[in-house]
Amino acid sequence: MYRFDIINHLIQRYDYQRYLEIGVETGEAFNNVQYAVKHGVDPFSENATFRIPSDEFFAMIHDDVEYDLIFVDGLHVEDQAQSDIENALLHLSDGGTIVVHDCNPPTEWHQRSYEEFLKKYSDWNGTTWRGFVNLRAPRPDIEMCVVDTDWGCGIVRLDGEGQDVIDLPDNYSYTDFHARRKEWLNLIPVEAFLQTLA
Numbered sequence: 285m286y287r288f289d290i291i292n293h294l295i296q297r298y299d300y301q302r303y304l305e306i307g308v309e310t311g312e313a314f315n316n317v318q319y320a321v322k323h324g325v326d327p328f329s330e331n332a333t334f335r336i337p338s339d340e341f342f343a344m345i346h347d348d349v350e351y352d353l354i355f356v357d358g359l360h361v362e363d364q365a366q367s368d369i370e371n372a373l374l375h376l377s378d379g380g381t382i383v384v385h386d387c388n389p390p391t392e393w394h395q396r397s398y399e400e401f402l403k404k405y406s407d408w409n410g411t412t413w414r415g416f417v418n419l420r421a422p423r424p425d426i427e428m429c430v431v432d433t434d435w436g437c438g439i440v441r442l443d444g445e446g447q448d449v450i451d452l453p454d455n456y457s458y459t460d461f462h463a464r465r466k467e468w469l470n471l472i473p474v475e476a477f478l479q480t481l482a
């Protein structure tokens with residue numbers, strides 16, 4: 285199951301109409317989702333509706349602009365991923381869902397720095413996982429899990445039953461994450477995700 289399959293399942297289940305994608309690139313996901321309203325934000329993609337960085341986009345739109353599903357897949361660096369999710373929460377409709385790509389790097393190499401990635405383009409999940417767990421740790425009011433498919437697809441909702449907080453050590457490392465990824469990400473198999481939609 286790919287990220288856009290997850291998104292399309294959510295659209296069908298909740299009858300979502302308004303979609304925002306942060307980080308569009310070639311449009312592989314953007315062109316595979318079916319929405320009445322689709323907006324894409326990417327400073328470097330000709331497929332984007334708004335060719336600006338996500339911070340600029342969120343600063344530009346009015347407070348009352350809402351989307352039903354926001355797909356966060358922009359710059360895979362801790363601070364940016366976290367602020368993209370936090371900004372997305374401010375513009376999420378009641379009952380809406382945020383999907384976050386690349387939350388589950390299988391090895392330490394997959395979370396190497398952006399600078400290393402730029403030297404040689406290859407699979408890269410970056411430190412999106414850190415932005416995700418930073419947010420998860422102090423927020424029992426948000427329901428968050430990661431579906432174990434397509435590099436880890438985070439699901440973030442505000443109207444669920446909430447969640448157990450996680451206890452992140454100071455200066456936590458990839459090794460800490462690797463030992464506890466199931467707990468820290470609330471990692472679930474695809475079948476369990478599909479059951480939540482039944």
Ligand SMILES: C[S@@+](CC[C@H](N)C(=O)[O-])C[C@H]1O[C@@H](n2cnc3c(N)ncnc32)[C@H](O)[C@@H]1O
Nearest residue numbers: 307308309312313325326328337338357358359
């Ligand atoms: C992994 S690709 C997106 C893939 C796409 N979402 C998909 O599923 O097919 C990441 C994209 O994020 C874009 N990007 C980088 N920095 C960004 C920023 N600050 N705001 C929005 N997009 C950004 C890059 O240009 C790149 O096209």
